Amino acid sequence: MSESGHSQPGMYGQGRRRRRRRGDRDAGPPGQNLSGPSRDREYQPRERRDGSEDPPGPLIQKTPIILAKPPGERAKPSQNTPVGGAPVLEKPIMLMKARDDGGKPGTPPEAAAQPSGPGPSKMEREGQRPTQPVYQIQNRGMGASASSSAVDPMVGQSKLLPPEKMKHSIKLVDDQMNWCDSAIEYLRDQTDMLVVGVIGLQGSGKSTIMSLLSANTPEEDQRGYVFRAQTQEIKERGGNQSTGIDFFITQERVIFLDTQPMLSPSILDHLINNDRKLPPEYNLPHTYVEMQSLQIAAFLFTVCHVVIVVQDWFTDLNLYRFLQTAEMLKPSTPSASHDSTGSSGNDDGAEYYPHIVFLQNKARRDDFCPKNLNNMHMAVDKLMAHSHLKYKGTLSMLDCNIFPGLGQDYLATEVNMFLLPMQENDGEDNLTKAGSGTYPLFSLLPGYRGHPAFSTMVSKLRSQILAMPRCQLSHTILTEKNWFHYAARIWDGVKKSSALSEYSRLLC
Incomplete structure (x- = not known):
């Protein structure tokens, strides 16, 4: 008994040292294999103890210990x-x-x-x-x-x-009719987009309407609009504000293209008075101005889903001749769209044609009369009867509940036409007119307009424009960035078009 009793501490100490050496060979030094400094703190008190046994149970209950295998055995780990x-x-x-x-x-x-x-x-x-x-x-x-x-x-x-938000418009085509690449940084690699362009005569309100459709409201100051409108000074001297093509994209991925006025007399006056040099292929300034307008219109007819034609009175026959000429000179574009909405011809599948919306801006109260509205639709339908442009079937004022007493079949030939009244201050003017009478109670009632307020009409127009069909512009599905490169090639092709050059030669 004494022998075993004297040898037991030595054997225990030797077995303990052996286990420690074996553990050192398997797992290395304590600082390397034991995860965290907490294990070092638990291990150090046991080194200072004598040969007496100390059960490790209380130490393990305090802090859970996670052991890690050496790198050699880590290639085939067990599941647990x-x-x-x-x-x-x-x-x-x-x-x-x-x-x-x-x-x-x-x-x-x-x-x-x-x-x-x-x-x-x-x-x-x-x-x-x-x-x-x-x-x-x-x-x-x-x-x-x-x-x-x-x-x-x-x-x-x-x-x-989120995509970067634009605060103001930038140039897509400058006043020298050169392409600009600054818009590519605002575009993304996604295909869900809508491209809306606008054309119209000088002073018809194109920039104001495009600002209201894109990012602004009628209550805001016009000096903060994304597309700059004409200032009072420019209006007084008969000038134009927009030059070339301006670009703006919304957070809803709708691309708006504002253009300089078509057939603008102020641009012609600027060419003549400043003795600007014309390109060699043009001899007369008025020919150059007309060809600029045709190039812009033909470009929009190729790269836009929707083109808004703005007029401030009904109607100018020269504008319809201009539209038909631009359609004739439009570059051929293969289209994979099978949408045959509107009065498209048999060869509609071979070329792409956008949706046309005729916007009557600054409309009077008589224009909202149902009889006059029907006459305007019939006139536009006869003028555009032979056109391949999709000018009917995709926008309706009757669906906006503007004329609640009219049925859906009232307009037999309903074209894509929308009327916007004059933008005016709806509060003070009506109170002044009504309060000037002999019945002061009438000053509390709104004045009769014959149509909803201007802000209401703009909201209805915007909802109609954003709901327009998004047909395929080319034979392949285009992302926003691909559309930009596609539009750049179309613009270069329009400027070098042999059909446009031949037409300008015939104008001389």
């Missing part, structure tokens, strides 16, 4: 053994987890992919959590290659950012 704080399963799974703590399962790839080094991990050394959770996707069952090719969080966040 954690590696670097993240379990590796045989079956590959996709895991999305917020980075809450670096030592818990579901650790981001930055912490899970790092092998166990001689010291604690980076997050444990810092002793703090990240300020914001970072979400990542990792294939846990594909090994180290999947961890190294994890998705960059900055790339994923950049794809979720």
